[in-house]
Amino acid sequence: MAARNRMNPDPERAAKAAIRKAWTRGAAAYDHDAGHGLATPAVKRAWTTALQESLGTGPFELLDVGTGTGLLAVLAALLGHRVTGIDLTAAMLRHARQRAVHANVRVEWREADATALPFADSSFDAVISRHVLWTMTDPQRAFREWIRVARPGGRIVWFDGLKSGTTRHAVRQRAAKIIRRLQREPDHVSDHSYPPEAVAALPLHELRTTEPVAALLRELGVTDVSFRLLPEVARAEREGQSLAKRLAGPDPRYAGAFVVSAEMKEQGAR
Numbered sequence: 001m002a003a004r005n006r007m008n009p010d011p012e013r014a015a016k017a018a019i020r021k022a023w024t025r026g027a028a029a030y031d032h033d034a035g036h037g038l039a040t041p042a043v044k045r046a047w048t049t050a051l052q053e054s055l056g057t058g059p060f061e062l063l064d065v066g067t068g069t070g071l072l073a074v075l076a077a078l079l080g081h082r083v084t085g086i087d088l089t090a091a092m093l094r095h096a097r098q099r100a101v102h103a104n105v106r107v108e109w110r111e112a113d114a115t116a117l118p119f120a121d122s123s124f125d126a127v128i129s130r131h132v133l134w135t136m137t138d139p140q141r142a143f144r145e146w147i148r149v150a151r152p153g154g155r156i157v158w159f160d161g162l163k164s165g166t167t168r169h170a171v172r173q174r175a176a177k178i179i180r181r182l183q184r185e186p187d188h189v190s191d192h193s194y195p196p197e198a199v200a201a202l203p204l205h206e207l208r209t210t211e212p213v214a215a216l217l218r219e220l221g222v223t224d225v226s227f228r229l230l231p232e233v234a235r236a237e238r239e240g241q242s243l244a245k246r247l248a249g250p251d252p253r254y255a256g257a258f259v260v261s262a263e264m265k266e267q268g269a270r
């Protein structure tokens with residue numbers, strides 16, 4: 001967690017305000033981002049399979065934390081689960097609501113903080129999250145909350161991408177910008193960049209391996225953890241994208257860098 005100082009008495013609160021502002025700005029274009037939206041039927045299928053394989057057959061009572069525009073929440077509802085989606089940012093939730101209406105599914109949406117959930121202990125069979133842990137000011141508190149609201153024997157499913165952090169990837173992203181400009185490709189990339197002070201408050205912002213996550217879970221007494229790469233998701237996300245989007249997306253050497261951790265919670269893990 002970010003340390004308090006005289007200039008900024010509550011850096012965590014300030015970081016969350018900056019995060020909310022960034023996603024309010026980025027909400028409208030979010031679904032067009034490479035690696036975010038479910039751009040093609042193949043991507044949708046790959047994520048549906050990832051959900052089915054990591055959750056098992058339900059139907060379950062699910063919580064999607066940091067649901068954003070509700071992409072995963074609505075997919076899960078289409079699979080027959082009873083889904084609640086929470087997010088810090090009202091603008092993202094507005095898109096989520098529309099998505100559920102268009103898909104003709106019922107999802108409970110709540111504006112809430114993933115590190116202080118407004119739910120009783122043991123309320124859900126599973127807590128899922130995608131692309132969210134990296135933006136937690138206190139990832140351990142977040143996990144503790146997710147475990148608290150999951151039923152004994154329930155499951156925490158975590159999807160994320162690992163940053164390659166290589167110069168090669170930075171060069172690819174710069175090249176993507178140039179190609180987009182040259183080809184006059186609409187820059188459908190949502191600007192949700194965080195100010196440096198907010199980035200500094202995020203311990204897992206540059207996650208390059210799954211080990212820090214496994215360590216956090218171990219500290220919480222959770223040992224039954226498995227990590228799995230999802231190369232089929234990465235492949236589907238690359239296929240059918242423009243050259244610029246492929247370059248801007250995850251580094252192919254880290255293909256399948258999306259990881260799922262499915263964890264059967266033990267009684268003693270609170």
Ligand SMILES: C[S@@+](CC[C@H](N)C(=O)[O-])C[C@H]1O[C@@H](n2cnc3c(N)ncnc32)[C@H](O)[C@@H]1O
Pocket residue numbers: 016019020023036065066067068069070071072086087088089092112113114115129130131132135136
């Ligand atoms: C990269 S988006 C992921 C959205 C969605 N899970 C998906 O897979 O498309 C990150 C989301 O986390 C939300 N968020 C950030 N900090 C949060 C917090 N403390 N509590 C709840 N949501 C948060 C943001 O508002 C944003 O919608």
